[in-house]
Amino acid sequence: MTDRPYVTLSCAVSLDGRLDDTSPARLLLSNPEDFDRVDAVRARHDAILVGANTVRRDRPRLMIRSPERRAARERRGLPVDPVKITITASGDLDPGSPFFIAGTAAKIIYTTSSARDAVAGRGFDATVVDAGQPLALDRLLDDLAGRGIRRLLVEGGGMILSEFLAHGCYDELHLAIAPIVVGDPAAPGLAATRLDDRLRLTEVRRLGDVAVLHYRTSTALDHSLRRLLAPARAVLLDFDGPVTPLLADGRDALVADRVRQALAASRIELPDELRTTSDPLDLLDWATATRLGADTAAAADRACTEGEVAAARIAPLTTDADALLRACRTAGLPVIVVSNNASPAVSAFLDRHGLAGLVAGIVGRVPGRPELMKPAPDPIRRALTLLVPYGIEAASVCVLIGDSVTDIEVGRRTGIPTIGYVRSGRRPALDQAGADATVDEHAPVMAALMNQGIPR
Structure with missing residues (x-):
């Protein structure tokens, strides 16, 4: 058979x-x-x-x-x-x-x-x-x-x-x-x-x-991954999680505090639920130019970017993330990092670990435009633009690897098959969101790439 x-x-x-x-x-x-x-x-x-x-x-x-x-x-x-x-x-x-x-x-x-x-x-x-x-x-x-x-x-x-x-x-x-x-x-x-x-x-x-x-x-996982990767011509890779636990170990709270300080400097009164949140992206979602004005929204984003860059200088590499990037290179699949974090933070991390040469491009958060973050389709559209020189224009021939429900949702919205990278007990949420496969380490993805006759 x-x-x-x-x-x-x-x-x-x-x-x-x-x-x-x-x-x-x-x-x-x-x-x-x-x-x-x-x-x-x-x-x-x-x-x-x-x-x-x-x-x-x-x-x-x-x-x-x-x-x-x-x-x-x-x-x-x-x-x-x-x-x-x-x-x-x-x-x-x-x-x-x-x-x-x-x-x-x-x-x-x-x-x-x-x-x-x-x-x-x-x-x-x-x-x-x-x-x-x-x-x-x-x-x-x-x-x-x-x-x-x-x-x-x-x-x-x-x-x-x-x-x-x-x-x-x-x-x-x-x-x-x-x-x-x-x-x-x-x-x-x-x-x-x-x-x-x-x-x-x-x-x-x-x-x-x-x-x-x-x-x-x-054998189900290997079968599922081979099925997903067989037609793939590019990989879109989330950053915080699959590449590095950027905002783990309390780093998220430190970045969130920076954003709150920037908003306080503009005398912005936060809603109760945002006064203690440890998620800086929740703050950016609220601190829009429409609500606070362009200058204040930009100041909040700059503070978040500075905090993410600082986190990128000390955050560890996710296990086998470097090996996954090399496996994609061997397989002939260009990798675009698609993140709701700021591009300077992604670049700083990749440069620090000597991995920048394994990435074909970076799509990060648009400063001052939190409404364009995943699950909005804008990051995927920008990633596809970066893939045009590789002869790739269709989302359906890409695979997105991400660790959050927003990654799975943007895949569904744009027609990209998704592999959920599981951490902190998120498997049920990723499965329910519609992930085509879920993994809790990169090794099965690398094995599937090596076992199906790639490079192509």
């Missing part, structure tokens, strides 16, 4: 492990909060697969509901809805089902070799594909990879999920547990399948009365 899509299995179960009950009506195990979570997960995938029985019984539309998520997919050059996929051996499907008629997404039906012509002859608005006799998941996944499907979400039903589990054809499992006991051994559930690979629990979320567990296989 070629490099298959990254596969996420997703389902909701009762406390006794049932996917449904045996009544004719569908048993709703999720709540509105969990339905919104599933909508966000769908928006991060290229295709959604459900079995024929699910198409018949549940009549799913398989569309993204959120207008914002649909718009974000368009900005990334993707269809507003993922490709819809089903599997059938009989072709017993209703062409008028919402699966086929709702939305404009492409549809694919996978079937057996013996049934392919009969299914194709039924006039479905879908591409019908022979997946072998008997139908083989590896052949199906090979075909999807050839169609450019990089992320596949499998939503059921029970037999389909069990097949993916049994064959090890998955990377993540999202399990929503509802506070319901079905109490019927005849009700559908995941088939008893031994998993030789112990899964890693990466997140537990409470959504109202539903608990959501996220598991990953031992």
Whole structure:
């Protein structure tokens, strides 16, 4: 099998492990909060697969509901809805089902070799594909990879999920547990399948009365990173965090105090919440030229820049940040540092560590214009301008590595795939913001670069 899509299995179960009950009506195990979570997960995938029985019984539309998520997919050059996929051996499907008629997404039906012509002859608005006799998941996944499907979400039903589990054809499992006991051994559930690979629990979320567990296989991270980096032609790298903990160990409070002193010199009265904040960027967000005048806003920004430069003279290098920059150079990927910190601070730090030659450009905060900081798209637009000499103009062929929700948000707004760099327990926030992958060290990113035939 070629490099298959990254596969996420997703389902909701009762406390006794049932996917449904045996009544004719569908048993709703999720709540509105969990339905919104599933909508966000769908928006991060290229295709959604459900079995024929699910198409018949549940009549799913398989569309993204959120207008914002649909718009974000368009900005990334993707269809507003993922490709819809089903599997059938009989072709017993209703062409008028919402699966086929709702939305404009492409549809694919996978079937057996013996049934392919009969299914194709039924006039479905879908591409019908022979997946072998008997139908083989590896052949199906090979075909999807050839169609450019990089992320596949499998939503059921029970037999389909069990097949993916049994064959090890998955990377993540999202399990929503509802506070319901079905109490019927005849009700559908995941088939008893031994998993030789112990899964890693990466997140537990409470959504109202539903608990959501996220598991990953031992190879999921490497697979995800290779998928993200394979088409990449440039790396956009956040500064505070992925390169250096610039404002850690109390340095943030020292910089914030400098900004407060500059504002006090102009006799500015701060709101209560800003009198004690240790985040200097919170102060800059408030101290705008519109609110305080251009001169006062500029003075606040200068004070912040001076404090950041002072911090850059003593802040340590993030572990393996230098090795990551060298790995990108070896891979032929230009690196642009894109930061909400001031450019002089970034330059001072890179010069101090002898890394300036490994960076193709620096995009820092625009003095006196805090509204242009990430997650506003302006820093990304300026970074793309710096990449024009490298023949790079599209955000979609870049990858952004950042440690904050604002980094993930700007990636979604501008269509850039994102790798969340986790520190201080931020993984759930980065995952929920929509990071395409998350790492807590640079080593996996470097390994993915080295293991996929780069340089190119």
